[in-house]
Amino acid sequence: MSDEGNAREKLVEVDNISVQFGKKSRPFTAVDGVSFDIYKGETFGLVGESGSGKTTIGRAIIRVNPISSGEIRFAGKRISGKLSPSEDRQVTKDIQMIFQDPMSSLNERAKVGYIVMEGLYAPGNDCTNEEREQRVIKAMQDVGLPPEFMSRFPHEFSGGQRQRIGIARALVMNPKFIVADEPISALDVSIRAQVLNLLQKLQKEKGLTYLFIAHDLSVVRFICDRIAVIHKGHIVELAESEKLFAHPLHPYTQALLSAISQPDPIAEKNKKLIVYDPSQHHYENDPPVWTEIEDGHFILANQEEIEKYKAEL
Numbered sequence: 683m684s685d686e687g688n689a690r691e692k693l694v695e696v697d698n699i700s701v702q703f704g705k706k707s708r709p710f711t712a713v714d715g716v717s718f719d720i721y722k723g724e725t726f727g728l729v730g731e732s733g734s735g736k737t738t739i740g741r742a743i744i745r746v747n748p749i750s751s752g753e754i755r756f757a758g759k760r761i762s763g764k765l766s767p768s769e770d771r772q773v774t775k776d777i778q779m780i781f782q783d784p785m786s787s788l789n790e791r792a793k794v795g796y797i798v799m800e801g802l803y804a805p806g807n808d809c810t811n812e813e814r815e816q817r818v819i820k821a822m823q824d825v826g827l828p829p830e831f832m833s834r835f836p837h838e839f840s841g842g843q844r845q846r847i848g849i850a851r852a853l854v855m856n857p858k859f860i861v862a863d864e865p866i867s868a869l870d871v872s873i874r875a876q877v878l879n880l881l882q883k884l885q886k887e888k889g890l891t892y893l894f895i896a897h898d899l900s901v902v903r904f905i906c907d908r909i910a911v912i913h914k915g916h917i918v919e920l921a922e923s924e925k926l927f928a929h930p931l932h933p934y935t936q937a938l939l940s941a942i943s944q945p946d947p948i949a950e951k952n953k954k955l956i957v958y959d960p961s962q963h964h965y966e967n968d969p970p971v972w973t974e975i976e977d978g979h980f981i982l983a984n985q986e987e988i989e990k991y992k993a994e995l
Contacts, residue, residue: 692758693859693891694720694743699752699762701738712738714915715752717972720859725885725892727906727923729899729938735915736895737782740861743893744779745770756859771806778852782864784844788836795832798822798851821854824887825880842873846880853884861893866901878905900942903927908978911935913958917972921979931981931991934958963987 701713713735720726728736741747743754745761754762761773781787788797798821801807802814809817819829825846836844845865852860862881866874882905884890896902902909903923910920911934919932930936937958944950963970968984975981975991983991 690721690724692719693722693756694893695753695755696720696739696743697753697755699739699742699749699754701735701742701747702750709750711750712915713742713749716912716915716917717752718910718917718920720891720893722891723885723889724907725894725905727902727909728893728895728912729897729902729909730912731897731938733914734912736897736912737863739912740779740863740893740895744777744861745773768806771804774801774804775806775855776858777861778855778857778859779861779863780845780848780852780865783868784841784848785868787848788844790836792835793832794834794836794839794847797836797847798832798854801851801855817854818850821850824853824884825850840873841869842876845869845873845877849877849880849884853888857890859891859893861895863895864897865894867896867898874901881905899927899938911938916982918982919980925979929979929995931975931979931994932983933962 696716696718698715698717699713700711700715702709702711704710716739718726728739730736738747742749742762749762752762753760756773756776761769765773795818798818799814802809802817818832822829822831827843827846827850836847839847865881866877869877878901881892885892894902894906906923908920908922909926910917911926911932912918913934919926919930919935926935927939930939933956937956940954940956944953963984964986965984968986970982970984970987972980972982973988975988976995981991
């Protein structure tokens, strides 16, 4: 599932990974044979409903969830499986995560300055106390928070401010790649645009690359360059954002798109909701394969479906 024809630099390569939970005798496969590449400087969206496996993939990339098969590479080097302590420290420095819930992801007993600074105390970060403080002040300023907030506790802040603190905590490590796991879903609608604009601004200023995990397709259309749609541990469609919205081919993608709220009340009232029915696929004798249906547009389909999709383009 890779875009071999693209000359852009691949920063993250997820190659046929599977993630299993539970006992070895009765394992539950949360992610099954997933592959994709993320190019340097882009925002790659991963969307699907709750339980589809998108957060599991994000956590596998940052080495929280071990993978049961396949390989993950960062800047050409394998980062899945067993690594040496120095390699592990480098991965931790290069890859950071912004968590979904700004309320529970911050230590309530610690002051904001320490929360943002904590990663700089890890082995391998040979900073003086003064250097640490300067990096924290810079990270706070980058996300639009004054340095005097460092002496306060998380409960003194709003949800949007707390999420900015979470972003500052990731930025202070000077990462190259950030996994943003539904970073705005717990925020008020009025605050969401501010956080999205902040992420885009930081990306331009610092050359960051994002994996943006979400279930809201209208949000990923705004911020993502390419989008992969995941259903029950399988990626079913991958394309550039506008191409996916203009020509959604897989029935599951069409169902997700049909659920997007319309700003026009009349259009919202008249919109037709599509319900995805997995039984419409006939994969018994003709199993699905990952296919490039048009330039940069990939889909999981069998031969019969591929012919039908080509006719629709």
